[in-house]
Amino acid sequence: MTVTNKSSMSNFASSFFLQMLPVMLGVFLGLWANNWNEGRQLKKLETKVLQKIKQDIESNRAQLRNVIEYHQSLADSAQSAFATYDEKLLFKSRYEVERSKPNFWRGTRTGNLRDAGYQTAIVSGVLADMDFGLVSLLSEIDKAHSSYSLMTNNYLQTIINQTSDTKVIDYLVFLISFSTDVSITEKNLIELYDLALSKM
Numbered sequence: 001m002t003v004t005n006k007s008s009m010s011n012f013a014s015s016f017f018l019q020m021l022p023v024m025l026g027v028f029l030g031l032w033a034n035n036w037n038e039g040r041q042l043k044k045l046e047t048k049v050l051q052k053i054k055q056d057i058e059s060n061r062a063q064l065r066n067v068i069e070y071h072q073s074l075a076d077s078a079q080s081a082f083a084t085y086d087e088k089l090l091f092k093s094r095y096e097v098e099r100s101k102p103n104f105w106r107g108t109r110t111g112n113l114r115d116a117g118y119q120t121a122i123v124s125g126v127l128a129d130m131d132f133g134l135v136s137l138l139s140e141i142d143k144a145h146s147s148y149s150l151m152t153n154n155y156l157q158t159i160i161n162q163t164s165d166t167k168v169i170d171y172l173v174f175l176i177s178f179s180t181d182v183s184i185t186e187k188n189l190i191e192l193y194d195l196a197l198s199k200m
Contacts (some may be wrong), residue, residue, distance in 0.1 A: 042110075
């Protein structure tokens with residue numbers, strides 16, 4: 001190669017580099033701006049999702065606080081009735097015995113727990129960027145919700161399936177079991193809610 005060719009090649013390379021530098025810089029800045037904007041949008045979404053989760057938890061906690069006292073009272077009243085009824089009455093059909101229809105029973109009164117915020121966090125992928133301890137706690141709450149829902153549905157099914165042959169003793173044992181299990185689960189859920197709210 002001659003000196004002229006080398007000089008021409010060198011000029012071409014430096015000219016090419018000088019022309020490509022703004023393009024490469026523009027692409028780099030565009031990618032950086034896009035990543036920054038995505039991060040900002042994700043942070044906005046995370047803030048909205050956390051607000052929704054907090055609203056759901058506060059609503060659920062208020063619902064359970066309204067019914068837990070009833071369930072605890074129901075357990076006490078059913079145990080008292082069990083202790084005071086005579087043996088003959090306990091083994092009769094509850095439909096035969098007007099006195100066995102407890103006046104303390106006002107339905108199951110269980111909470112209809114919300115979890116839209118947590119489900120949104122799962123679907124949107126926001127959980128991946130949240131604090132691991134909080135995500136773990138929210139997952140535990142979701143699992144407890146499922147257990148609570150399953151338990152209350154099973155008890156409701158038991159109530160529906162009672163027949164005219166259901167004995168007073170069976171009915172009272174059911175009420176004691178139902179109200180005790182539900183109130184314990186509600187107490188545990190309220191504790192989980194309080195812990196989650198303290199971490200948010």
